[in-house]
């Protein structure tokens with residue numbers, strides 16, 4: 001089994017990042033309960049991903065026309081498509097997540113590889129059976145957290161049947177409550193990781 005970990009834990013706190021701690025709780029529990037699983041990590045902070053612009057799109061469309069998905073243009077989409085399970089970790093920024101994660105989504109949203117259209121609409125072609133979205137935010141979680149909704153709808157588009165999320169909210173409101181809020185969220189992440 002191959003787990004793809006999409007690491008978007010961009011933080012001024014460096015190794016003290018709360019989002020990284022939440023992701024770490026999930027991944028440690030996952031690895032403990034799935035000793036045979038392989039985890040492949042995509043680190044978005046260091047990748048220098050470029051947004052999709054017309055030249056790149058034209059190149060990608062030409063390749064798609066020949067069903068030539070083997071090159072670097074489709075590397076991230078191929079990796080995402082082939083994963084058995086996916087975990088994405090990102091802080092809650094500006095009501096969703098850091099823009100580099102949006103750019104990553106542009107790269108993995110590849111018609112003909114991760115999804116396709118039929119007369120009745122969009123059908124997903126990804127192998128993963130589930131995806132976990134792990135996030136932390138300064139404010140308490142809103143009912144329609146856009147980061148969560150976005151990944152939930154992406155799962156539907158990619159054909160990933162099960163979506164779960166853990167959100168550690170309210171972390172910038174009262175510093176005294178942060179350890180308890182984080183511990184509760186990390187426990188939720190550990191439970192999810194164990195049964196993932």
Ligand SMILES: Cc1cc2nc3c(=O)[nH]c(=O)nc-3n(C[C@H](O)[C@H](O)[C@H](O)COP(=O)(O)O)c2cc1C
Pocket residue numbers: 009010011012013016017018019020091092093094095096136137138139140171172
């Ligand atoms: C650029 C930026 C944008 C943010 N936007 C929001 C926001 O829209 N809503 C919110 O509740 N918190 C927001 N926050 C607070 C972070 O979500 C919060 O501090 C989070 O726990 C940071 O995680 P970290 O410790 O991994 O850096 C923002 C923080 C930064 C740096």
